Amino acid sequence: MVFTSVPFLVLFITIYLLILIFNIKWIREKFSEKTQLTLKHTILLIASYIFYGWWDYRFCFLMFLLTFVAWLSAKNIYEKKHIKLFTVIGVVFPLMILGFFKYFNFFVDSFIVAFGVETSTVLNIILPVGISFYTFQSMSYTIDVLRGSVASHSLLDVSLYVSFFPQLVAGPIVKANDFMPQLKNNEPLKLSNLSEGLQIFVFGVFKKMVISDNLSVFVDDVFDKPLAFSSITVILAIISYSIQIYCDFSGYSDMAVGVAKCFGYNFQKNFDLPYISKNVTEFWKRWHISLSSWLQEYLYIPLGGNRKGTVRRYINLLLTMVLGGLWHGANYTFVFWGLLHGLALCIHKVYLKLRKSSNKNKKTNVIVSIASVISTYVFVCICWVFFRAENFSKAIDFLSKMFIWSDGITQIFSWTIFSIVVLIIATFVAVIKSKKAGEKTVSGFYPLLDLSKVSGLVLFFVEIVFIVMLAYTNSNPFIYFQF
């Protein structure tokens, strides 16, 4: 089930009405807080399994198995029983599941190519939707309990944490220590949360269905046959893809944040104007924040982080980014994408070190800042080529068309121009807002309206009718579903 579908609308309204029952004064007085929370969580859990089972009910068992192992491991770790054994089980089991479903064929293929083995044992494995997200979450729970940042919870709560439908299939990756405390909250559903949540959801729908999906038409055409197009078209295609993937993924995150907000849960921001980053380090603080912070917390730091010397620090950084790339998909293009970002991060760290030692107090001027933003964006776009292309050969063809000026079919796609204009305006608004608020860094924000006023309602309805008019309505799944 996807957010932008009729079945989801029905499911959402049904769950909301069911949970709204707990707003009735009589029920709040009659039942204990614990009973109310158990009932609420059970409703949300059933809804989450329906949401997930809509794709393929068989994978509900897989998700439950992962949840059970995480719960069991964490319970034993919390009770200090066989800590080492259960830590290994709690971390290795999800990785094995992920490895089997996502990477088995990839590694077998690589082995066959590397050693020239003639027989193929490739299995026909269906990749469960969102497996990368919920395996990470289940691991996060075990590790957080081990670190003592989260207490052991009931199987019901752990199940809800792993499968909570707003973030289940494409994130944001919610950390146990962020989400678990919220499960204790028994506040009734609030109209203010519904108003805010719906607006954030609709904002995400606009990004996904109006901008991202319309751009996908052009991007798919050009990436399918890059050599058929002129250089200018190929350049526009990669700009379009950079906006498409941003609006697709951040749109989904907004929808997730919005839906969770309606039920009174808060998710952290997953994207924060990534394309205004002045360097790659900043880019990773603004792009897919939940993944980068997960990788930092559960991979980079356990590897040693920057505590074991300069060389080891760079190796850790490279390894983290390569594995982060591989997390996106079982393809060497993703690995290379991660490697490029890892190298860029290392180079930036070296640059910062050199700069720090040479001129400590030198401030960067506006021109340098703009040049930094542009060069970071260009680098990120070049990396996107490897991320989007099906294989290296296509990526190289695409890049050769980008850098060696040549003729071909020329398409100045209207939606690209529209999207660039929208993004520039939105960025300017964010910059002005941040300056006015005296913030040091520019941050994105949700344009929330006061829906108790006519002006707010008019703008909100105008947003909805424009989505209806401009949305790309043909089938177009979220990009991050494949991960």
Next chain:
Amino acid sequence: MKKIFIWLMKAFVSGLVALGIATGFCFFYYNFPSVYVNETGATDYVVDANHISIRGTEGFAYTKTDEYGFVNTFPDKKDSIDVLVMGSSHTQGLNVDADENFTYVLNKKLKENGYDKFAYSIGSSGHNLIVCLRNLENAIKVYQPEEYVVVEASAIDFDVNVWEQLNNGTHEKLTAYDSGVMLYLKKFDFVRLAISQVYNFVFKDSQESVTTEEQTETSEKYLEKNRQLVETAIRNASTIAEKNNCKLVIIYSPQIEVDYYGDIVKEAPSFGYEIFRDACEKYNVEFVDMFDTYEKMYEESNRLPNGFSNSAIGKGHINKYGHNCIGNKLYDTIVEE
């Protein structure tokens, strides 16, 4: 309770204002005339006369229908028609400006080269080859072209059932939805666009499954039956045209595919194509295949005949370059004759 009532009233008023804004936007983005049943039978339906038409969902063009509800804007209109042009939305020039559709290009070229001939288009959306051949007799009776009847077709390879329906007169007319609630709703462009968008959104999966279920029959028995039916249809059409001293011209405008390296994909002609081409030759119908002309245009300028700046590349309706090619090709065909 009072608070809820006041909020509902505010929401209602705000909704109306938003609809007003959407309707205003649609005037420039999605402004369509309504369609009505054409009593003459020359076409299945006809649209509002003297109505502006804009469809921003594919390309962006401004056209205006003439006093009879067809798109014809050539200034020096004669009283009599020499070339009657029939066809679908491609012929109607949907998504290209009124002075870019191929009928206009043909008229302009005829005038520039001193020919006293006039082409009139009755192209309407949904009027594919089968619909046009079904309406051919009525169209000739109503418009009485003196020299040519041109039928534009973007597909010629139909199922035997469709040819059978055409030949035995059971092929159904297109629905105009020109009465009751539907007509009223279609007067509002935003409502029409919203219905179309919501329909696509809700039924996108079922539409896809229909496409994948299509199968091409190639058994000998099927092909022979197909040949007989196509020949009958073309013979009937040719007879109708000749009875009225006209020559029937069928313009076939295929969609051009480009491969990975940017070369045009050339496939062996399908059986359906060969059957159709042979039938045209046999019954003295001029069959004009635009493939070579499109290929030449692509090789010279890297332009494809279909697609617009806001739609899939090389797909969808014919763009101004494609129309220009057809207009010129038609001119050459008529002058050569």
